[in-house]
Amino acid sequence: MNEPMKKALVIAATSSLGAAICAVLARRNYSLFLTGRDVTELEIIAADLRIRHNANVLIGKFDLAYVTFSAGNFLEDVEEKFGSFDAAFLLAGDMGTAAHDEKNIEQVVKVNYLQPLKLLELLAEKMAAGRGGSVAVISSIAGDRGRQSNYVYGSAKAGLAASASGLRNKFSRRGVHIMTVKPGFIDTPMTYGMQSPLIYSREKAAETIVKALRRKKDVVYVPFFWRYIMLIIILIPEKIFKRMKL
Numbered sequence: 001m002n003e004p005m006k007k008a009l010v011i012a013a014t015s016s017l018g019a020a021i022c023a024v025l026a027r028r029n030y031s032l033f034l035t036g037r038d039v040t041e042l043e044i045i046a047a048d049l050r051i052r053h054n055a056n057v058l059i060g061k062f063d064l065a066y067v068t069f070s071a072g073n074f075l076e077d078v079e080e081k082f083g084s085f086d087a088a089f090l091l092a093g094d095m096g097t098a099a100h101d102e103k104n105i106e107q108v109v110k111v112n113y114l115q116p117l118k119l120l121e122l123l124a125e126k127m128a129a130g131r132g133g134s135v136a137v138i139s140s141i142a143g144d145r146g147r148q149s150n151y152v153y154g155s156a157k158a159g160l161a162a163s164a165s166g167l168r169n170k171f172s173r174r175g176v177h178i179m180t181v182k183p184g185f186i187d188t189p190m191t192y193g194m195q196s197p198l199i200y201s202r203e204k205a206a207e208t209i210v211k212a213l214r215r216k217k218d219v220v221y222v223p224f225f226w227r228y229i230m231l232i233i234i235l236i237p238e239k240i241f242k243r244m245k246l
């Protein structure tokens with residue numbers, strides 16, 4: 001069913017989950033501004049949305065690595081071209097490599113936590129100064145408890161979830177809703193080669209995320225059962241957990 005025209009900014013729209021979210025939003029009659037580092041890929045996604053959904057789509061090159069408080073704010077550019085928007089989705093993420101070396105640690109923390117934190121602060125402030133709005137911040141179940149196999153990525157996503165919680169607390173009275181999303185295993189290149197019955201379709205995940213944002217949920221696990229799986233994992237006593245191969 002078509003809804004009144006709304007506007008959404010999708011940051012890292014080139015991500016598999018991001019492209020699926022764009023399709024859900026376009027079906028729901030949103031106008032879209034897609035950002036990413038790869039303009040060719042953005043153009044392909046935008047063309048597909050225009051053909052399949054007759055969507056109104058703009059694109060803009062954006063690399064999170066260059067967000068600073070003092071440098072020209074890319075959100076000003078978005079507003080100039082697109083006007084103010086009601087919703088934003090922040091999808092940039094990098095699992096890094098298995099090597100826990102300095103370069104990998106810096107890169108993973110930068111893309112999953114440090115740069116998103118700066119951008120979220122600017123984004124929430126801009127929304128609060130305008131008409132308000134909603135932001136979906138894509139964290140991960142990996143942030144719920146550090147495991148030897150992915151604690152660099154997991155700790156960065158935990159930092160992101162904690163900052164989303166703080167921003168929610170800070171901005172809720174100013175009309176800005178911040179939603180933390182904790183996906184489990186979603187069928188995207190990040191889980192390529194993983195054999196698990198728990199892998200979930202990205203289209204279904206995108207539907208869940210868009211629906212949850214419209215319902216103003218605060219924290220959403222995708223799919224929902226990960227909330228219970230993670231609760232069990234969190235409750236395992238440290239004495240036992242530290243001996244487990246996870």
Ligand SMILES: NC(=O)c1ccc[n+]([C@@H]2O[C@H](COP(=O)([O-])OP(=O)(O)OC[C@H]3O[C@@H](n4cnc5c(N)ncnc54)[C@H](OP(=O)(O)O)[C@@H]3O)[C@@H](O)[C@H]2O)c1
Nearest residue numbers: 012014015016017037064091092093140183185186188190
């Ligand atoms: N797939 C899963 O099972 C899963 C589970 C939990 C959480 N998540 C999270 O969900 C989000 C989307 O995941 P996905 O699987 O769809 O990921 P994906 O297809 O691997 O895409 C990752 C995205 O992050 C962008 N990115 C990386 N470094 C960036 C930078 N410096 N500046 C701007 N963008 C940058 C990539 O841009 P380029 O296209 O330019 O490289 C790409 O759009 C991520 O935050 C991920 O951590 C995924």
